[in-house]
Amino acid sequence: xxxxxxxxxxxxxxxxxxxxxxxxxxxxxxxxxxxxxxxxxxxxxxxxxxxxxxxxxxxxxxxxxxxxxxxxxxxxxxxxxxxxxxxxxxxxxxxxxxxxxxxxxxxxxxxxxxxxxxxxxxxxxxxxxxxxxxxxxxxxxxxxxxxxxxxxxxxxxxxxxxxxxxxxxxxxxxxxxxxxxxxxxxxxxxxxxxxxxxxxxxxxxxxxxxxxxxxxxxxxxxxxxxxxxxxxxxxxxxxxxxxxxxxxxxxxxxxxxxxxxxxxxxxxxxxxxxxxxxxxxxxxxxxxxxxxxxxxxxxxxxxxxxxxxxxxxxxxxxxxxxxxxxxxxxxxxxxxxxxxxxxxxxxxxxxxxxxxxxxxxxxxxxxxxxxxxxxxxxxxxxxxxxxxxxxxxxxxxxxxxxxxxxxxxxxxxxxxxxxxxxxxxxxxxxxxxx
Amino acid sequence: xxxxxxxxxxxxxxxxxxxxxxxxxxxxxxxxxxxxxxxxxxxxxxxxxxxxxxxxxxxxxxxxxxxxxxxxxxxxxxxxxxxxxxxxxxxxxxxxxxxxxxxxxxxxxxxxxxxxxxxxxxxxxxxxxxxxxxxxxxxxxxxxxxxxxxxxxxxxxxxxxxxxxxxxxxxxxxxxxxxxxxxxxxxxxxxxxxxxxxxxxxxxxxxxxxxxxxxx
Numbered sequence: 001x002x003x004x005x006x007x008x009x010x011x012x013x014x015x016x017x018x019x020x021x022x023x024x025x026x027x028x029x030x031x032x033x034x035x036x037x038x039x040x041x042x043x044x045x046x047x048x049x050x051x052x053x054x055x056x057x058x059x060x061x062x063x064x065x066x067x068x069x070x071x072x073x074x075x076x077x078x079x080x081x082x083x084x085x086x087x088x089x090x091x092x093x094x095x096x097x098x099x100x101x102x103x104x105x106x107x108x109x110x111x112x113x114x115x116x117x118x119x120x121x122x123x124x125x126x127x128x129x130x131x132x133x134x135x136x137x138x139x140x141x142x143x144x145x146x147x148x149x150x151x152x153x154x155x156x157x158x159x160x161x162x163x164x165x166x167x168x169x170x171x172x173x174x175x176x177x178x179x180x181x182x183x184x185x186x187x188x189x190x191x192x193x194x195x196x197x198x199x200x201x202x203x204x205x206x207x208x209x210x211x212x213x214x215x216x217x218x219x220x221x222x223x224x225x226x227x228x229x230x231x232x233x234x235x236x237x238x239x240x241x242x243x244x245x246x247x248x249x250x251x252x253x254x255x256x257x258x259x260x261x262x263x264x265x266x267x268x269x270x271x272x273x274x275x276x277x278x279x280x281x282x283x284x285x286x287x288x289x290x291x292x293x294x295x296x297x298x299x300x301x302x303x304x305x306x307x308x309x310x311x312x313x314x315x316x317x318x319x320x321x322x323x324x325x326x327x328x329x330x331x332x333x334x335x336x337x338x339x340x341x342x343x344x345x346x347x348x349x350x351x352x353x354x355x356x357x358x359x360x361x362x363x364x365x366x367x368x369x370x371x372x373x374x375x376x377x378x379x380x381x382x383x384x385x386x387x388x389x390x391x392x393x394x395x396x397x398x399x400x401x402x403x404x405x406x407x408x409x410x411x412x413x414x415x416x417x418x419x420x421x422x423x424x425x426x427x428x429x430x431x432x433x434x
Numbered sequence: 435x436x437x438x439x440x441x442x443x444x445x446x447x448x449x450x451x452x453x454x455x456x457x458x459x460x461x462x463x464x465x466x467x468x469x470x471x472x473x474x475x476x477x478x479x480x481x482x483x484x485x486x487x488x489x490x491x492x493x494x495x496x497x498x499x500x501x502x503x504x505x506x507x508x509x510x511x512x513x514x515x516x517x518x519x520x521x522x523x524x525x526x527x528x529x530x531x532x533x534x535x536x537x538x539x540x541x542x543x544x545x546x547x548x549x550x551x552x553x554x555x556x557x558x559x560x561x562x563x564x565x566x567x568x569x570x571x572x573x574x575x576x577x578x579x580x581x582x583x584x585x586x587x588x589x590x591x592x593x594x595x596x597x598x599x600x601x602x603x604x605x606x607x608x609x610x611x612x613x614x615x616x617x618x619x620x621x622x623x624x625x626x627x628x629x630x631x632x633x634x635x636x637x638x639x640x641x642x643x644x645x646x647x648x649x650x
Contacts, residue, residue, distance in 0.1 A: 030465035031638050037462060038635035040628050041581050042509075043572035047501040058571040079454075079461045080623055116650045117496040120509070121632050122487050122639040124650075276646060279471035289473070329475050329647025353648050354496040 013140050015095045020139035024072040027131040033077065035128060036070050038121040039063055045115035045125065050357055051108040054376040060108050062115035062125045068093065068101055068132050102141050105132050107370040110361035112322035117354060126327070129362075133238030142237060143367040150233040154242045157249075158197035159233045159366070164225040170200055171223065174208050182211045186222035191296075192259040192288075193221050194230035194250060194274075196267040198398040206266055206398060209425035213297060216428055217305040221263075227253030230270035231399075235277065236363030247274065247281045254288050261289050263296045266421055268321030268361060268397040272328050292324055293421055294396050298333035307429040308341045315344035315390040316418065319381065319404075320355040321397035334396055334420060341427070346388040356380050358395075360403025371406070378407035385415055392416040394423060436608040439615070444533070447615035454622025455630060462634055474645035483644010484637040490649070491636050504566065512559025516588075518544070518552040519595070525607075553596060560589060580625050587617045588626075 045062040046052040052060040075081055075090035084090040111126035119125075136142050149159035156163050162170070168184060175182040183189070193214065199206040214221050227249035234243030254262050264271045273281075275290040291299070300306045318334060325331040331352050338345050348355065359377030364370050381404065385393050393415055395401055404417050474480070494502045520526060524543035531537050544552065564585050567573045594610040621627065643649040 028465075029467035030462055031467055031642070033465050034462050034631060034634040034638050037458065038628050038631040040625055041567075041573065041576040041578070042505055043570065043576050044498075044502050044505055046572040048498065052572070058575040061572045061576060063576055077465075079458045083623075113650050116639060118494070118498045118502060120491055120505075121628070122491045122636040122650070124639045124642065127642075276472045279473075280468065283471070285471050285473070326648065326650050327643070327646070329478065329643070331648065350497040353650065 023135035023138040048114040048118035112357035137238040150237040158229040160197035189222040191221035224253035232273040268323035272323035317390040319395040358400040447618040451618040475647040480641035483649040484640040487640025508562040515556030
């Protein structure tokens with residue numbers, strides 16, 4: 001089945017082409033220029049891209065996503081650009097071209113970096129797409145729902161409307177309902193736990209599970225109403241001002257409680273942004289370490305502070321969130337947690353750093369118009385899971401989970417999706433009180 | 435005419451090639467971006483990642499061999515064949531000695547059978563890659579005039595090189611040199627620059643991700 005994603009309704013938004021060109025010009029540094037000068041149009045990246053593989057549409061070739069930057073580079077910045085301009089070999093970008101490219105830059109790129117693995121030049125197309133998104137936003141383009149999510153995060157504290165007041169209410173409700181302590185706004189704490197609003201609103205059991213695990217291990221931790229939202233829709237949407245604000249809030253909250261560690265919940269891009277871009281967005285080194293919840297729980301397990309009863313209910317396989325594994329370097333810890341715990345653990349092929357994306361990363365989950373193509377992409381994941389024979393798929397990202405839950409419902413798939421944190425919390429081996 | 439091709443035009447082409455390539459590489463190296471302020475993962479480094487990426491991306495990895503076998507085989511046939519011809523074909527060694535480095539420095543020259551094998555590999559690789567460019571929907575969508583010009587110029591250079599192999603006619607040798615000069619002048623302005631930029635691209639990705647613990 002061929003799907004044309006991102007079919008954009010007639011759109012009368014004014015487009016400022018020059019603003020897009022100026023932004024790309026400003027962001028075009030040595031890294032991006034090296035990539036643009038190295039691409040030989042071999043097209044091998046297409047075979048690594050889930051959007052191309054799911055649709056077989058050559059328009060979804062990742063290398064095509066370099067085109068806007070290439071055009072600006074060739075006209076404005078590359079050596080001999082003046083000569084090329086004079087000879088008419090470097091035409092100006094047009095409004096129609098920007099509109100045509102918009103679905104390529106937003107709807108059909110999850111910034112998963114599988115294309116980088118297969119590229120003979122190792123071109124990091126995901127980073128070029130992230131920069132290009134900023135230019136499209138400057139021009140007045142971008143999926144309205146993704147941009148709204150970023151605005152919500154800036155104005156309300158989270159993309160799903162979890163204001164500090166809502167956070168307080170939900171924490172109180174979860175604590176009462178589950179008879180568990182969920183500290184909020186302690187004066188001092190070793191660990192600042194952040195949450196994703198997807199968990200808070202759609203998977204609250206995951207928040208309870210994190211609290212249960214941290215409490216059991218005796219961790220001195222807190223949530224903070226000053227900085228709690230781990231997701232960063234500023235980065236996903238290309239709104240760099242919002243990206244910085246979101247990191248500033250978490251940094252301020254961590255510094256206020258003197259936290260040595262900030263723990264990012266089950267969210268892939270939240271980890272990638274805070275761990276690897278947070279300091280760069282702030283313009284200073286972070287005075288605390290940033291760990292994904294799987295990294296932190298693995299540390300607690302290594303220290304003997306957490307023990308688990310074997311999980312024998314069913315065979316499970318594990319979906320690697322791209323921003324935690326391939327682009328985050330934290331592939332091993334989820335497996336360390338599953339090792340000796342899940343009694344029948346089966347790896348997918350490919351897996352780990354080379355795993356296929358769920359289809360909803362890079363903000364694609366939040367774009368309603370991309371839903372159809374996301375579901376098509378998910379068929380790749382379904383086939384991977386079915387090949388293992390495992391009836392359940394474990395993951396460590398609420399965004400992946402939501403994406404997969406929606407596709408599972410749309411495609412009437414019968415496998416179970418499990419959060420690794422919830423799975424671990426449900427099987428804590430706590431000595432009986434004497 | 436032959437004197438012009440072997441004299442002034444050669445030096446012009448050489449100058450354009452050397453200055454042009456140097457300009458492009460220097461421009462890329464000097465276009466800086468702010469330092470990465472994130473704390474590297476313990477035991478990981480950017481330098482290690484850069485070296486790993488340069489080596490790793492020379493072959494398909496990550497379970498992608500089956501998907502990229504055609505490119506892998508044809509790409510290596512062409513590139514290795516061409517490199518061997520450029521560096522070891524007897525007339526080339528003599529030309530390099532005569533024009534660039536002097537007779538005191540030398541290295542083994544390809545025997546005739548070696549030339550034929552290298553040339554066949556290079557032709558087969560180039561033709562198979564180009565057929566793919568003309569027929570594969572993905573490559574058709576990506577290709578622009580530069581991709582076609584680069585292939586055709588290279589093909590013509592290789593073809594005239596074979597014609598000039600016997601050195602039976604000064605005109606054939608000059609014709610080959612003329613096409614080489616055209617390629618050298620075109621090179622810095624084109625995607626052929628990937629012969630140098632592949633190192634920068636791989637190293638930059640490797641350095642960025644190496645410090646995270648995994649270079650894709």
